Amino acid sequence: AQKITQTQPGMFVQEKEAVTLDCTYDTSDPSYGLFWYKQPSSGEMIFLIYQGSYDQQNATEGRYSLNFQKARKSANLVISASQLGDSAMYFCAMRESTGGFKTIFGAGTRLFVKA
Amino acid sequence: GAVVSQHPSWVICKSGTSVKIECRSLDFQATTMFWYRQFPKQSLMLMATSNEGSKATYEQGVEKDKFLINHASLTLSTLTVTSAHPEDSSFYICSAGISGANVLTFGAGSRLTVL
Numbered sequence: 041a042q043k044i045t046q047t048q049p050g051m052f053v054q055e056k057e058a059v060t061l062d063c064t065y066d067t068s069d070p071s072y073g074l075f076w077y078k079q080p081s082s083g084e085m086i087f088l089i090y091q092g093s094y095d096q097q098n099a100t101e102g103r104y105s106l107n108f109q110k111a112r113k114s115a116n117l118v119i120s121a122s123q124l125g126d127s128a129m130y131f132c133a134m135r136e137s138t139g140g141f142k143t144i145f146g147a148g149t150r151l152f153v154k155a
Numbered sequence: 156g157a158v159v160s161q162h163p164s165w166v167i168c169k170s171g172t173s174v175k176i177e178c179r180s181l182d183f184q185a186t187t188m189f190w191y192r193q194f195p196k197q198s199l200m201l202m203a204t205s206n207e208g209s210k211a212t213y214e215q216g217v218e219k220d221k222f223l224i225n226h227a228s229l230t231l232s233t234l235t236v237t238s239a240h241p242e243d244s245s246f247y248i249c250s251a252g253i254s255g256a257n258v259l260t261f262g263a264g265s266r267l268t269v270l
Contacts (some may be wrong), residue, residue: 073257084244086263092257114208129196141187141252143259145199 042067046135052152053122061117061149062106063132071137074115076106079129079148088130102105119151127153131140159251161262168239168269169270176234176244176265178205178249184229185251189259190222193246205249240268 043066053059065074076088084088091099091106099106107116117127158181178188186207191199203224204212211224213251221243223235232251236243246266250259 075258077261083248083264083266085248085250085264087258088262090257135257140204141259142189142201142204144201144251145191147198 042072042134042136042144044132044138044144046132046146046149048149049147050150050152052154053119053126054154056121059151061119061130061132061151063115063117063142063143063146065113065115065132065134067134067136069114069136069138071124073135073137075133075135076104076109076117077131077133077145078113078126081128083091085131089117089131090120098106122153124153124155127151132140157251157253157256157260159185159249159262161229161265163265165262165266165268167268167270170240171192171238172234174239176249176267178232178237178251180230180237180251180260183251183253185232186229187227187254188223188232188249188251190232190234191248191250191264193264195246195267199248202247207232225269236267237245238263239267242267243267244269 072093074091078086085124089101089104103120122129129148131148135143160179188205190202205226207226226232248264250261
C-alpha cells in the first residue's frame with residue numbers, strides 16, 4: 041500500500057532564507073508521481089511542483105525545487121528565498137500509475153516565515 | 156487553466172438534515188473526481204472516487220450510505236451528507252484530473268458545520 045510520511049509538524053524559517061520540508065514515501069509501484077501542494081489559511085490547495093518517478097532530473101518551479109532521492113524514497117521540497125506569504129501548510133502527495141488520478145497526502149508541515 | 160468550482164463554500168445545518176455539495180469542472184470534462192475530507196489541522200483524507208456514469212468507489216471506513224456521491228455528468232459531481240451530525244462537521248474538498256495531465260485540480264472546499 042502506498043504511504044506518505046511528513047515528520048515535521050511545524051517549521052520556522054527566517055525571511056529570505058531557504059527551507060527544506062521533508063517527505064518520504066513508500067510504494068511498490070515502479071511508476072508513480074510525487075507532488076507538493078500549499079494550503080494557506082483560506083483552505084485552497086495550490087499545486088507547487090511535480091516529480092515523476094522516471095524523471096532523471098529534480099523538478100524545479102521558480103523558488104521551489106524537489107530534492108528527489110529515489111533510492112531513499114524521499115522527495116523533499118526546498119523553498120529558496122522564503123517570503124512571508126510562504127507561511128502555510130505544505131502537503132506532500134503521491135499518485136501511483138495503477139490508481140489513475142487517485143492521490144494520497146501526507147500529514148503536512150506548517151511553515152512559519154519570520155520577518 | 157483548469158478550474159474546479161465547489162459550492163457552497165460554507166454551510167451550517169441542523170443535526171439530522173442532509174446537505175449537498177456540488178463540484179463542477181468549468182472548462183474541462185472530468186470522468187473522475189475525488190472527494191476529500193479534512194479535519195482541522197489534519198491532512199486530506201480521500202473519501203471516495205466519483206466515476207461519471209457509474210457508482211462511486213469508497214475508501215475503507217467511509218460510509219457510503221452516509222456520504223452519497225453522484226456523478227451524473229462529465230462536469231458535475233455531488234456529495235450529499237445524509238442525516239448530518241456534529242461529527243460530520245469538516246472541510247470537504249473535491250478535485251478532478253485532466254486526461255493527459257499529471258496534476259489534480261482542487262475546488263476551493265466546503266466547510267460544513269452541523270449544529
